[in-house]
Amino acid sequence: MSEATSELRATSPVGSVIQAANATRAGALIGYLPVGFPNLQQSIDAAVALVENGVDVLELGLPYSDPVMDGPVIQKATQSALESGFHLSDAFTAVEAIRARVDAPILLMTYYNPVLQYGIERFATDLVSAGGAGLITPDLTVDSGAEWISASERTGLDRVFLTAPTSTDERLKLAIENSRGFVYVVSTMGVTGARNDVDAAARTLVDRLRANGLETDGSSGACVGIGISTPDQVAEVLAYADGAIVGSALVRALSEDGVAGVARVARSLATGTTR
Amino acid sequence: MTTHLRDEQGPFFGEFGGRFMPESLIAALDEISAAYEEAKADPTFAAELAELHRTYTGRPSIITEAPRFGEHAGGARIILKREDLNHTGSHKINNVLGQALLARRIGKTRLIAETGAGQHGVATATAAALFGMKCVVYMGEVDTERQALNVARMRLLGAEVIPVTTGTRTLKDALNEAFRDWVANVEDTHYLLGTVAGPHPFPVMVRDFHKVIGEEAREQVLELTGALPDAVVACVGGGSNAIGIFHAFLDDPDVKLYGYEAAGDGIDTLRHAATITMGRPGVLHGSRSIMLQDSDGQTLDSHSISAGLDYPGVGPEHAWLSSIGRAEYLPITDAQAMSAFRLLCQTEGIIPAIESAHALAGAIDLGRELGPDATILVSLSGRGDKDVETAGRYFGVLDEQALVAGTREQNALDSNELIDGAVEVDELDRDLAQGMGTER
Known part of the structure; x- marks a missing residue:
C-alpha cells in the first residue's frame, strides 16, 4: 500500500470539490458519460470537454449487459459501447487519460457484477493507480456492500450510495454514514432519462437527508440525479441540493453532435450553477 | 444427513x-x-x-405412469408428475x-x-x-x-x-x-x-409456492409404489419447477435429484443455456448465483430451442444444491430434448412442453444408467400446445412446411412411426441434429 492510500481520507476529493462549488456558486455540476461511447478516444475527449465547460465532477459509466437502472438513451449508448468491444480495462485507461488532461475528480458508475468478477480489491487498487476517486454503485446498497466498503476503507476511495424517495429514515442514515463524496439522491421513482419536471420528491428527500444528519462538509453532501436536463433544472435543484447530476442529456448531445455538441450542452448546463 | x-x-x-x-x-x-x-x-x-x-x-395434479416411454429409458419405472394438467398448462x-x-x-x-x-x-x-x-x-x-x-x-x-x-x-x-x-x-x-x-x-x-408439487408427488409415489423414488428429475431454466419438485425430497438422502439444463446446440458450442454446467458465480438480476458471463462479468447470450429455459442465470438455491452436491445438474441438447418430446407424444399420448422434454431426455439417460429396478419421478412441468408450431416445424409435420419440404422434412416424416429401441432413438437424434445443422 502506498502512503497516499494508507491514510484514510476524512474529506474526499469529490467532497471538497462539491464543498468549494457550494461556497463560490450555487453548487456543483456532475456530468455522466459512458466509457467507450461512441468509442474509447471520443469518450475521453468528451469527458475532458465536460470539465473544460464547467462540469465539476465526472461520473463515468461502465457499460454493462443488464443495466436495470438505466433508461433508453443510456442503454442505447452503453449497448453500442459493448458491441464495439468495450472492456473493463478501458475504464482505467480512460480515467488515467482524462486525469492527465484535466483536474476534476472521477467517479465510476458501475453495476456490481463487473467489479465482482474483476475482484473487488484488485478493482479498488487499479482505480487508485489510475487516479480515480471512487465508485457510484446503482445496484449495491450498504447492507449488501460489506466487501466494497472494506476495499474503499483500505484504499480511501469514495463510495456513493443511492437514496430514493421510498427509503426509510433508517436506510437514509445508513447511506449517509457509509457514503463518502456525496449521497446520491434519486429524484424520482424511475430509471435514468430526461424529464420535463424534476420531481418534487427530490426536495423532500434532500430535506429528509438533512434532518437525518447530512451536511455539506466535504465528506458528504446531497447530489440529485435522474431527470435533470436543462440549466433551469440545475438551478432549481441547486437551490436546495449540493450538486446536480446530468446524464442522458449529455449522452444524447454526444451521440447527436459529437464532442463539440456535448461541450455546448455542458457549458449551457453550467450556467445553472451560478448564484 | x-x-x-x-x-x-x-x-x-x-x-x-x-x-x-x-x-x-x-x-x-x-x-x-x-x-x-x-x-x-x-x-x-x-x-x-x-x-x-x-x-x-385443479390441484392436486395427478401422477401418471409412463411404461411405454419407460421401455426406452432402460426399462425404469417412469412416473410423471402432471403439472401440465394445471389450469393455464x-x-x-x-x-x-x-x-x-x-x-x-x-x-x-x-x-x-x-x-x-x-x-x-x-x-x-x-x-x-x-x-x-x-x-x-x-x-x-x-x-x-x-x-x-x-x-x-x-x-x-x-x-x-x-x-x-x-x-x-x-x-x-x-x-x-x-x-x-x-x-x-x-x-x-x-x-x-x-x-x-x-x-x-x-x-x-x-x-414455497411451488413446493406443493413435490409434497403431493412424494405422497403419491409412496402410495403407488410403497417407496420413495430413486431419483427425481426436472428441467432447469431459472429452476422453479425443479425446486418445486425437489424440495420435498431434499432431506431424503437416498433420493437422487437431477436438474437438466438446456445445452442448446451443445455445451462445446457458444449456443447453450447450461448455466450451472458452464457458468461461474456472479450477480445477475439481484442475487448472487451461477451465471453465463464473459471475463468482464458481462452476461453472455444463452440459447435453447425452449424459450422457457433460454436464460443465462439460475436460481441461487440450485447453485447452492449443486455446490453442496445434493443435486446434480446435467446438460441436454435441443436434439435430445426434441427426441424425448416426440417419444413421449408417441408412446404415451402426451405432448409435453419442450422445456419439460429436457427432463424427459434426462430420464431416458438416467433410466438406462439405473436400470429396470429404478423408479424415476419426472416433473412434467408443462404441456406442449404452445410448442406445436416449433415442434411441427422441427419435425417437418406442419402442412405449410411440407409444401416446401426439403430432405430434413422428408426424413422426419419417413421416421414418423413408433420408435421402439434405444439405438433407433440415438439414430434419430443424429438425423435431427444434422437436419438442424443444414437449416442454420
Missing part, C-alpha cells in the same frame, strides 16, 4: 442469494417480504390459496396465484411479469383477470416471435404484452424491463417474478 436442507429461508443459501438491487426497489422488496411472512403465519391465507388450487388450478400458476393473493393483500392493483416461453405470462394474465387487476407482461421480442400463440393468449386474457427490444431480446432482458417498470410504478404495482431467481424474498417465496 443431519442438516435439514428444507429449512433454508434465505436471503442466502450458502454463498448464493442475497439482494443486489437499486435502493429504489428495497422498500418494495421489504414490503413483500413482510407481507409474505405475515401471510405465512395466517391460516386464512393458506386456506384461501389451497381453495383456489382445488377449485381453479404449466406449474407456473402455483406461484402466480400465491403472489397475486399476496399483492392483493398489500393493496397493489397492477401486476407486471417477465416471461420467456409465455407460460408465466399467461398464468399472470390469468390471475390478473381473476382478481380484476391490470397486467403488463414483458417478453423478449425473439420470444414473442417463437411463442406467438402465448402472446395471443395473454392478450385475450386482457393483458398488455410489451415486446422487449433491448439487449439480447430474450428472457433476461424481459426481467430488466420488468425491474425498470417496477422502479417507476412501485406504488400500485407488484412485480410477479416467475422463477426462483431475483432478489430476496423471490427465490424463497416462489419456491
